[in-house]
Amino acid sequence: MSPTGRRWTISHDFSFVFGGAELVTKVMSEALLPDADVTVLAGDDSVTAQLGSRTRQLLSTRLTADNYRYLLPAYPSLLARQPVIEGDILASSYAFSHHLQCTGRKIVYCHSPFRQIWSAAEEVQSSGLVPRLALEMFGGRLRAADLRAASSAHQYVATSMAVKRRIEDYYGRRDVPLIPPPLDLPELHPSGVTTDSERDGLLWAGRVIEPYKKLALLVETMRSLPDLTLTVAGDGRDLPAIKANAPDNVRFVGWLSKHDLYQEYSRAKVLVFPSEDDFGISAVEAQAFGTPVVAYGHGGALDTVEDDLNGLFFRSQTVDDLREAIRRAMKRQWAHECIAAKVRENYGTRRFLRQMRELLDESPSSQYVA
Incomplete structure (x- = not known):
């Protein structure tokens, strides 16, 4: 059981390179909810292994950094077919990880609403012919599925004011707290900052x-x-x-x-x-x-x-x-x-953990209604 006295699963999107989102999930799994299972939609084994010892990949292991975008229109239906997770979900989400369903609370730590379907027209144009055509054909359906997933969450958390505004604009959510992501930093050298x-x-x-x-x-x-x-x-x-x-x-x-x-x-x-x-x-x-x-x-x-x-x-x-x-x-x-x-x-890790623990303890148990 976690420090909150509840059963938790941490869900994460695609993890083919260890970046800022992966650092957040790593801190969540190692320090915030050390007893939680970690579910990654798909990723590289060498990267997902860094997210915690209880990490598993949910979708096909044949998905790679080169081909996973081709299935973009299918992910909402693929995730809808997954078994409902027992207990609560903490989703570290920038794409689809908040689509998973659970029997308890769902709290979404949102790096951003999925940029490719909401706000990143320039990125879409450069993402390759197949993903671009898929987004042109299925963009409306993907946004509708994303709204449904967002409405099933009990609480959203934003990483920045820019993300907070997007959550408000796209999902109609209000009362979205802002908790910046953690920094995993060593102590400065005794001689101090470089001159x-x-x-x-x-x-x-x-x-x-x-x-x-x-x-x-x-x-x-x-x-x-x-x-x-x-x-x-x-x-x-x-x-x-x-x-x-x-x-x-x-x-x-x-x-x-x-x-x-x-x-x-x-x-x-x-x-x-x-x-x-x-x-x-x-x-x-x-x-x-x-x-x-x-x-x-x-x-x-x-x-x-x-x-x-x-x-x-x-x-x-x-x-x-x-x-x-x-x-x-x-x-x-x-x-x-x-x-x-x-x-x-x-921006220390201790601040992030303190704010997240307070949120997990205080988050409402009733489902959000837009």
Whole structure:
């Protein structure tokens, strides 16, 4: 039994790369609900193994990072045929994991309502012919199924104000608490945050999914910044195309271990965050090492970056605007110690666990009615 005295299952969407959503599920399974089973819709074994010892894949193990999008219209009906789960569900959801049904409460920790069917027209156009046609043909049906799944939840939780607004707009939900995701950070070195004189260059970190992450925009911007260097830490389906067209001042280091990524954060002058993310965990992680952020002034960055204090915003996703913001950030003298202290206070794992435990204990037992 869990600390709440109830039987819990943690449900998670697709897990082919270990990213921010996977970190949330890992913390949930290891520290929040250590007795819970973890159900992943599909994923890579090496990734799902990191989500907890009680993890299982629900759908076919033949689903891969290359083919799982082709079944997009079928997932609501596939999940509707699954046995009802005994007890309560805590869904860590950005796609379909909140569709699963249970005999108890269903609480959805929402990274975002499924972007591809609600808000991400640009991403849909770049996702390949088959997924694009499927969304054009079945988008209305998928949205209707998503609304039904949302209405069966007793409680929604948002990761950021941007996600909270989407939940309100798409699902008509009100009274949605905001609990930012946890940061799994080591203690700072006894010598403290790296000083400005010890830092060099720009950093981008994340999974390479275009055009969502706007890495191609950043790489193109580097052509007009020949005196600066950019380190790209991450991997993903669109990395080969970006590498093939990158200028010489862009260095690709692949997907790094946490230790190596933290080293990159601590060495960088500035982290560049050019996308409109739901939350944007790399922007917060970088700040935990005292690194300021140049961020697109929309989405989750509005919750985590304060203009002129721990970073700078640029207002349009163009080479000219991004280049100007980078130039201004590189000229500034930043208070690295203050940047690190504030984010470590506001985004620690202990804070996340405390807020989630309070929510699980207090969440209503009656079904939500829109």
